[in-house]
Amino acid sequence: MDRLVKAEAKEVEVMFLKGQKCSSSFKLTNLMHTMSVAVSLTTTNPSLFSINKHFSTIPPLSSASYTLHLSHTSGQPHLPDPPDAITVRATMLPTGKATVDHLRRLFSKPGPHVFRDAVLTISLVGPHVAEYLISRKPQSHNLFTKAISACTRSQLTELLKPAVENGSADAVAYLLDAGADATATAESLMPPAIRSGSLDVVKLLEASGCEIVESVLHEAAATDRIDVMEFLLERCDEKLEVDSVDSEGRTPIHVAAREGYVRVIEFCVSMGGNPNRVDCKGRTPLHYAAWKGHVKAVECLLECSDVKCVKDREGRTAFCVAAESEESDARRRLVDLLGLGDALMRAARVDDVQGVKRCLGEGASVNGRDQNGWTPLHWAAFKGRIKSVKVLLEHGAEVDTVDDAGYTPLHCAAEAGHLQLALFLITHGASQSHLKSFPYLAAHPLHFFDSFQNQVSLPSKSNTLMYH
Template sequence: MDRLVKAEAKEVDVIFAKGQKCSSTFKLTNLMHTMSVAVSLTTTNPSLFTINKPFSTIPPLSSASYTLQLSHPSDQPPLSDPPDAITVRSTMLPTGKAPADHLRRLFSKPGPHVFRDAVLTISLIGPHVAEILISQTLQTHNLFTKSISACTKSQLTRLLKPAVECGGAEAVADLLNAGADATATATTESLMSLAIRVGNLQVVKILEGSGCKMDESVLHEAAATNRIDVMEFLLERYDEELDVDSVDWEGRTPIHVAAREGHVRVIEFCVWMGGNPNCVDWKGWSPLHYAAWKGQVKATECLLECSNMKYARDREGRRAFCIAKEREASEGRRRLVDLLGWGDALLRAARVDDVNGVKRCLGEGASVNGRDQNGWSPLHWAAFKGGIKSVKVLLEHGAEVDIVDDAGYTPLHSAAEAGHLQLAFFLISHGASQPNLKSFPHLSHPLNLHSFHNQFSFSP
């Protein structure tokens, strides 16, 4: 005979509650038709788990119930690996009855008369156990699914937030499969926003598939955490509902947020997706203002290339340069001030043909192709003023010869309009696209244009 008694289940589930006495009942059945059976019950951790009847007698074909109790209330479930267990041993009892001391002595003598009928796993379950397992990076999947089996729908829903916070895609999926409601507003913060901030794209996809509510700040959250992959997914999935230029409660777009955090790739991505780098928030700040405020040099360089807000003023009349200058003394942001300020000095030097000033500004890091409020570059100003020496220095430092202003005019247009013929032909000799002569009477020279170009040479 393999065993004398049978347990109704292989596990004893105990719903754990913080600071409370926890217990559970289980049942054993005598399989003998004509003889009583003595039973011994022991736990692997008797200081933690106790049983109300460690020794008992079960009549033929009868059942008996037992209570397993957690001895000491606790705020933390006493999880162990492997889990604690109850060992069930039995022996035949011809007399039918015996006092507890006799049964204790009977089981203290090992031998073939004692059967080991079962080992019952003690499973701690419930929302408090699940919450602890969520926080463990090396959680056992089966243990987690077992722990949430005793949770109500509202308890499962409340567990979604810690699961998302820990970035556990598997835990989030298990909770949703068990009945958690991702559309419920259990917290003031959107689960989707939280998932984006945590930075787990898989969790974002799981929540989106479950109908999780989407608020207007999701792109801002993705921009703040430098998650272009999340932005791509959301914009593709919610093409008609989400706008890359959506604004938050302060009027800021995702580009504002990316500029503040210094996430250059996000700025570039948003602009590529049609975002406007020139938007201003409720206080008149552009993304460039935020980059200057936070000292984000790379973001400032990026915005100087893709926006025209260098000279834009906020509601208090301050340009991005002013904001960077205010913070320079305390935070040592020399490079940022140079980016925003030396460009102005370069423009002034180009206007007056101050060659040494042009060289100094370029040496300090000023952008040779920087623009003023009308889109004019230093080369536009030097050409318009006839500063042929400054033009040469600017071209030697990489100035774009055909750079266009906001009206579509190039430096060659500026030189021709101002009547600086030698300078105009010098620009042509350095690759400037030749204009329509009918539009520029100053270039309608008696000599053929190409002949003049071939004969022309410049000596500084």
């Protein structure tokens, strides 16, 4: 016979509860038909684990129960590798009875009479163990699945939050498979999942029916996660809008501008987001980018928005906010950047060609607008500044851009009586189709409109060249 006793299980699971007494019972059975056996039980960590009966006797074909006690539970669970264990040794006891001292002497003398019948692994299980494992990286998958096997469904659901916050996709998957309910939490787990930075966790929660709240796009924007935004907009297009607002009236573009995430701003705009939108305080995304000193974000917003002159509830433009920014290193660049448009407008108005070129070279938008929607080309045309008009067109100015009232630069030139400049704009593609829709031009006291129409209907080659 190779062993005298048999253990009911190869493992003893102890429910670990912080600050509480923890214990677990296990059973051994005597395999001998006619003879009692003596049993000795020892642990690999006697300072932490103790057994109620270190020495005992078991009658023939009988079983005995033992209790393993965990001595210290105030701190973190003790999870060594290899794990703690109970060693079971047995020897035949012909007399059937013996004192504890006699049994101690019997097992103190090694020899063929003593059988090492079993080694029982000690496993700490339960929600406190699982939560501790969630906080560890890398995690032991075997220990984790064992720990949650002793949890109730409500405990599994409670463990979802720390698993999500830790960004552990494996732990979330195991918990969901074991019965955790992602829809039963007091608050949606999706925002902390996004903050954790794990797209896999976001996907697991979405597939499990987790509530998708409106703030999820704001969370993704705040963490520079375009991949999360793409996934959520694709999967929840009926629930989410790229221009959704939070309690302060801010869109994801506001959030991205505040954090300086240019890629997110560009993505939101590409998905139909409005970079001109103001929040409850009248602030545009440009205000936030300027306030935080994010030069690249300001440059991006100047390209895709038209809000440089918009004032917030305190009467401040983005330029004013930039001047007050605490980010001293970026302040000068922002002030220059946000002021370049105004400088360009002034240079175009007074025909300062070198000033126009300097502003454009420093990054001013050639198609930037003022509070009335006028571009530098509108101003140069209205003032009859043909040299500035030429420079602006060479740098990509849109010849038919319209202001807030529907006027193009050609309208401005015509209304101001600048016939030669109007001809120049037409030779560079300006459309004449809407001139008659402006009664003021037709009713000009010098009958400008009629003479203008007669002279520009068939411009001669010489007239075209003289303006180059």
